[in-house]
Amino acid sequence: MTPDEAMPADLGRLWRLPASARLGRPAELDVDTVVRTAVELADRGGLDEVTLTKVASTLGFTKMALYRHVGSKDELFELMSDLALGPAPDPTAAPGRWRDGLRQWAHALLAAYAAHPWVPQLPIAGPPRGPHAVGWLxxxxxxxxxxxxxxxxxxxxxxxxxxxVRQASLLTQQLTDGRAGSGLSEAQVNQNYGSALARLVDAQRYPEAARLFAAPLFRSPPSTPDDSDFTFGLELILNGVAAEIAAPQADR
Structure with missing residues (x-):
């Protein structure tokens, strides 16, 4: 690799490429230690708990000591996301059964987000770059x-x-947080919502909405699994993929 093709420092840290040796005492910190500590802080208290100052303090160092291993907070977030996602699952679907493979992948990613709810909250700064992110791709x-x-x-x-998957995870978090103080279940919230709107919505002004709120949908306890909305949306997407695969090449 020529000097003009030198690997960007942040990408080298993301892939844990060996850094150039420096004279003096061996470093007491490394990228893995910094990132694992940040992930632990996020798992305990969310992203608000993750600042370079807090990570450094937790490790017993100054903020400046971290800059040798993490160039910025944005870089730290990318490192955290890649570590938290972990290795991608190996597809177990039979060759040619693309629908089963994508379905398994989507549910595995949803489970990874459930284990670290702060990951889908991170801003998306670009395409996948880390080893785990590329593995999921x-x-x-x-x-x-x-x-x-x-x-x-x-x-x-x-x-x-x-x-x-990302939006389903965020929506679940927001709905859960929204009813956390009420002590009501999701079914009770939906029933209260439907009952109130049925009384408020004018059938002449909002005819279809009025029919919706008069229907049994919000009055009956749900008989579907908690992830039914996620599964419904996923299957709609997969149906669209099937139509794209079946379309003649000239129509794509």
Whole structure:
């Protein structure tokens, strides 16, 4: 690698490439120690607990000592996300069963977000760059390998599925937080919502909404699993993927 092709420092740290040796005492800190400490803080108290100052204080160092291993808070977030995601699952679907493979991948990503709820809250600064993030990308692309779709379409499908997982995770967190102080279950919240809106909505002004609130949907206890909305949305996306695969090449 020529000097003009030198690896960016932040990318080298993300992939844990060996740093150039420095004279003097061995460093008492390393990237892994800093990032694992930040992940532990986020797991305990959310992203608000993660600042370079707090991470340094937890480790018994000054903030300036961290800059040798983490260039900025944004870089720290990227390092944390890649570590928290962990290795991607190996697809277990049979070759050619792309729907099963993507379905397994989506549910695995949702479980990873449930284990570290702060990960989907992180800002998206660009495409996947870390070893784990690239591993998750690879695992999502493998079920699509034999579909005949071009690379742009396959990447677009992976982005669409991952966005659905991300938004479902965030929505679940927000709804849970929203009713945390009420002591009500999701079913009770929905029933109260439907009952109140049924009395307020004018059928002449909002005809379809009025019919919705008069329907049994909000009055009856849910008979579907808690993840039914996530599964419904995922299956709609997969149906769209199936239509894209079946479309003639000239129509794509």
């Amino acid at each position: 690879d695992a999502a692309l493998r079920p699509l390998a034999a579909t005949g779709l071009d690379w742009g379409t396959k990447v677009g499908i992976v982005m669409l599925v991952s966005m659905h």
